[in-house]
Amino acid sequence: MIWEIDDHAPEVEGLDAHGRPDPAYAEALGLRTAGRGPRVLAALIEWAVAVLVALPAIVALTPVLAQVVAGQFDAEKFFARGDLVWLIVAAAVSQGLMIAYIVVQLVLHGRKGVTLGKAICGIRSVNVRTLERPGFWRGAVVRFLVAYASLIVPVIGPVLVIMLSPLFDIERRGRGWLDLAAATWFVDVRGGLNPYDAKRMRIARKRVKTPVHEEKAPLPSLATPVHRDAPAEYVPSARLSGGVIGAHRSAAAAATEQAEPSGAGSMVSAAPPSLATGAPAPATFSPAPAPAPAPAPAPAPVAAPAPVAAPAPPAAEPPALAVPVPAPAAPAAPAPAGVRAILVLDTGERIEVRGTTLFGRSPSAAAGEGEALLVPVIDDTRSVSKTHIAVMPARRGVFVVDRASTNGSAIIRGGAETVLPAGHPAELKTGDTVRFGDRSLQVEWA
The missing domain is CATH 2.60.200.20 (Tumour Suppressor Smad4)
Incomplete structure (x- = not known):
């Protein structure tokens, strides 16, 4: 048994000749860039929840931090306080809740492309190349570490890295330095396609990949065609109370009727030859040999001798018209009885x-x-x-x-x-x- 192992990397659709993501392809799928307003609102919501989680520690430790900053902190008095246990419990609970909140946010962002604020504002994060989930380590952890590192320079770092860097995106898709490091892109699922809807994404990729010729079906006409060879636009499959609608003879049926011999009591008139060229089955004119004229009859005797002119010979019969009969089609393979x-x-x-x-x-x-x-x-x-x-x-x-x-x-x-x-x-x-x-x-x- 021979096992074949496919070691080729999966083909990624939507990349240009240089292997970079093509914004036109994403737009053709129906993906829309998330606006700056919803992104800022999502960030404010997440920060507000983080402050709410850390509120017990903030309330308990703010006076202590104020004493440390002012240089009035006394360690003996601090450890002799009666509410020291409650201060330690408040700080531990807040720290534990904060760690759980951050871990849940990172996992949801890496696997589902959504966080608490993004879910409320209708935003999803995807990998900019594959348009799929961003991944836990690069899409979530690397992004968090870069944002955390920006706090080394207070105020200026977060403002420059988080708020101002999206303004310099040459593709105008709102991708800042955090998105460049994590290879992510934020899309609006309320105004465009949801990239995590597998069925809709699969259909959108097929429509972009396969050229579709949109054709509007015209309404069927009930009028009988004027020309007998014209195809019928509408042929009913059953009889109505008013009769058959749209029935007409085809050229093959008309030729067959002309080729059949006429029976007793029937009158069949031959159609005159057509001089038009380019018809599908033009009639061929084959002249028949003219019959010999009959001998002139003897003149009748008259009282007075006078020259009698011989009667003109009878006119020749009109030339025969050969009607083309369509050649029989090649016999097709027999189909089962009743199968259409x-x-x-x-x-x-x-x-x-x-x-x-x-x-x-x-x-x-x-x-x-x-x-x-x-x-x-x-x-x-x-x-x-x-x-x-x-x-x-x-x-x-x-x-x-x-x-x-x-x-x-x-x-x-x-x-x-x-x-x-x-x-x-x-x-x-x-x-x-x-x-x-x-x-x-x-x-x-x-």
Whole structure:
């Protein structure tokens, strides 16, 4: 047995030719940069909670710190105080709560890209290259250490590193020195796409990667075409009380009728030859040999001798018109009786379409559809709706209809993907691929 180990690094989408993150790709996905106002508000909320956690120690130790600064601190009097135990308990509780608060903030930031203030303000932190979670060590711990190191220079350090450095971002995405060190980027999940919604991100990446040709389906026309060779825009699949709508003869049917011999009591008039060029099946004019004129009859005797002119010979019959008959098509492979199409799911399962066939996680026929073949599709990501698409045979072929699904459907034909508008039927052809959610099926025969 030979084991193959893939030692290549995973491909990262959204990088330019130099391996740097492309802001245009993130914008195309629907990610939006978090504004400066929400970021400042999130930081103020987190600092306020930190002060609230340290409040017992602040209240208990502020007088002692004031004595130390003023030079009036007496160690004997301090250790002889009756409330010394309460001062130690308050400082220990505040210190323990502060450590727990900081650790929880770091873990949430590294694994979920969110902290207390960011969750309230609708902000998420992602890795600027992969657009995924920033990671615990670099995305959270390194960022915290750089922010803590800025306190070495009081006031000026935090103001420059935390508040003013985002103003110098050449990409104008609000990334300061902390973000550069941690390789993070803050996005707004209220005004744009949430990068931690795996399903939406997967669909957005597919849409950006695959060119989509948006086509608006025109409304079907009920008018019968003027020209008999024009394709019908709408052919009903059943008779209505008012008759058949949109029925018309095709060129092959008309040619067959002209080629058949007329029976007793029937009148068939030959169409005049067409002089137009470039028709799909032009009529060929083959002149027949003109018949020999009949001998002139003998002149009748008259009383007075007079020259009698011989009657003109009868006119020749019009040339015969050869009507082109279309060549018979090559016989196709026999299909099973009653089968209108054969579909192959991406799991290899073959579906024979004999009538209306519904695909989905738990498909069910709507009112008025009658009996339908229900094909349940297993989808762990839940990208497929309960009743996602319907495949329906008609007189002209086989059609697919999107049943107002959540993640949409599309037909891939010739390398181009065409989105299916909900409720509008689209004709299927042999070799087409129908994508519905994260699943797909191929039209083997239709």
